[in-house]
Amino acid sequence: MTDNVYLIDSSIYVFRAWFTVPDSVVNQANEPVNAVYGFADFVYQFLQQAKPKYVAFTFDESLKSSFRNEMFPEYKANRDPAPIELKRQFKYCREFIEALGICEIGSPHYEADDLIGTLATRMRNQGHPITILSADKDLAQLITEDDIFWNFAKGERNSIPQIKKKFGVYPNQIADQLAIAGDTADNIPGVPGIGMATAAKLLNKFSSLDELLRNIHKVSEMKIRGAKRIQGLLADHEEELLLYKKLTEIHCEVELDDSVTLKRNMPDFTMLNDLFEVLNFGEFRREKWMRFLKAA
Numbered sequence: 001m002t003d004n005v006y007l008i009d010s011s012i013y014v015f016r017a018w019f020t021v022p023d024s025v026v027n028q029a030n031e032p033v034n035a036v037y038g039f040a041d042f043v044y045q046f047l048q049q050a051k052p053k054y055v056a057f058t059f060d061e062s063l064k065s066s067f068r069n070e071m072f073p074e075y076k077a078n079r080d081p082a083p084i085e086l087k088r089q090f091k092y093c094r095e096f097i098e099a100l101g102i103c104e105i106g107s108p109h110y111e112a113d114d115l116i117g118t119l120a121t122r123m124r125n126q127g128h129p130i131t132i133l134s135a136d137k138d139l140a141q142l143i144t145e146d147d148i149f150w151n152f153a154k155g156e157r158n159s160i161p162q163i164k165k166k167f168g169v170y171p172n173q174i175a176d177q178l179a180i181a182g183d184t185a186d187n188i189p190g191v192p193g194i195g196m197a198t199a200a201k202l203l204n205k206f207s208s209l210d211e212l213l214r215n216i217h218k219v220s221e222m223k224i225r226g227a228k229r230i231q232g233l234l235a236d237h238e239e240e241l242l243l244y245k246k247l248t249e250i251h252c253e254v255e256l257d258d259s260v261t262l263k264r265n266m267p268d269f270t271m272l273n274d275l276f277e278v279l280n281f282g283e284f285r286r287e288k289w290m291r292f293l294k295a296a
Contacts, residue, residue, distance in 0.1 A: 004148075005054040005123040005262060006046075007116045009134035010104075013042045014093055016153070018086055027280045035089040036279055040096060044292065046133070046152060051296075054128065054262040057097045058115040059090065059106035066111055068247050075247060078187040092279065099272040100293070101265035110254050117142050117252035123262065131157075137167065138183070141174040141250060168200030176209035179244035180234075188247050191237045194230060202230075209245055213238055267293050 017038020025034040043057075063082075068075045082090070097104040105115055113136070120130045120142050129146040132139050140149050140163050149158045156162075164170050169177050180199040182190020194202075201224050206212040212219075212234070219231035234241070272293075276286050 002127045002129065003053045004050075004131050005120070005128045006050055006052045006056075006131050006133065007119055008046070008055070008057045009112055009116065009132070009136055009139060010039075010057045010093065010097075011060045011090075011112060012135055013152075014039045014086075014090060017042070018089070027278055031088070032085055033089060033092065033279050035086060036092045036096065039093045040285075042152070043097070043100070044289065047296075048292070050131075053264060054123065055264060056103040056105060056115075056119055056260075056262050057094075058112035058119075059094060059104065060112045061106040061108045065108045067109055067251075068111075072188075072243060072247055074187055076186050078184075092275070095271070096275055099268050099275055101267045103260065103262050105256075105260060107254065110251060113138055114251040114254050115256075117250040118254040118256060119260075119262065120147075121252045122256075137174065138178065138186075138248070138250065140167065141171050142252075143171040168197065169203050173203045173208065175245060175249040176203055176212075178248040179209055179241055180212075182244070183248065186247070188244050189240070190244060191233050191241065193233055198224065198230065209241060213241065269293075 014035050018035040021034035021038040023032040023034045025032065025037050027033045063076050063079055066075070094104045094106070106112070107115060116132060116139060120132070124130055124144070124147075129148075130142070130144075131148040131150055132142060133150045133152050135151045135153065140158075143149050143158075143160060143163060145160065147159070149163060150156070151158070158166065160171060163174075167174060167177065177196060177199045178188065178190070180191055180194055180202065181196045182188050190199075201222070202212055202219070203209075205222060206215055216231055216234050216238070219234060220228040224230070272289070275281075276289075281289075
């Protein structure tokens with residue numbers, strides 16, 4: 001059987017650690033490294049459980065420089081920029097992954113989702129099933145027949161049937177659903193007055209946003225509450241919906257350097273030990289990592 005490829009939406013695990021691990025955890029310079037410690041613990045648990053041969057950790061680099069901001073300046077404008085302390089810890093997290101001999105990748109123009117989509121497409125074309133680690137519903141749109149969407153914190157591994165049950169639509173309809181209903185997390189308005197449940201009903205009738213827009217005149221015939229009103233709303237926001245779809249759809253054709261490889265390499269133990277020193281890892285943490293890496 002072909003090896004699974006694991007693609008990790010890293011930022012969500014760094015943020016979770018930032019909010020849950022006390023900032024009394026500091027490095028040699030007395031700077032908080034709580035997010036790094038929590039993220040490293042997640043990485044350790046993941047590597048122990050999955051034992052991946054092919055893996056990549058993807059990172060977001062900016063909230064303001066994505067190609068989506070060029071199309072829609074309000075995109076993610078509702079989010080505060082990461083504090084300087086957290087940005088510094090993100091740098092340590094990426095260095096830690098690099099020291100482990102694992103691919104880490106980010107882009108100032110594309111989001112982590114787009115990098116995951118591109119790597120998933122590339123590796124799927126080579127015959128590998130894909131497992132995506134995230135709790136972000138946007139990424140569920142990438143799941144195909146042999147893939148898994150793994151919410152690591154909850155221990156949930158979802159394939160197409162579970163995703164359909166959870167969101168009311170198939171993975172390949174999720175970008176359309178979000179375009180119609182909007183996504184408050186990303187500051188995408190959607191059509192006012194149409195939520196996720198109604199968007200799901202529309203997509204269960206019309207398989208895609210394109211088909212829905214071609215058949216707006218038929219929406220009033222649907223046996224759903226306020227069908228005539230919904231038809232009017234869709235007609236009034238047709239142009240915006242086409243834009244929102246460009247925002248919610250993951251771009252899977254990012255040009256990546258040929259040197260990007262997902263096969264795990266040997267850890268750089270010198271770099272790792274230097275990081276242990278800088279991050280003020282205690283003896284127990286160091287020994288735990290060394291035992292694990294040398295046994296892998």
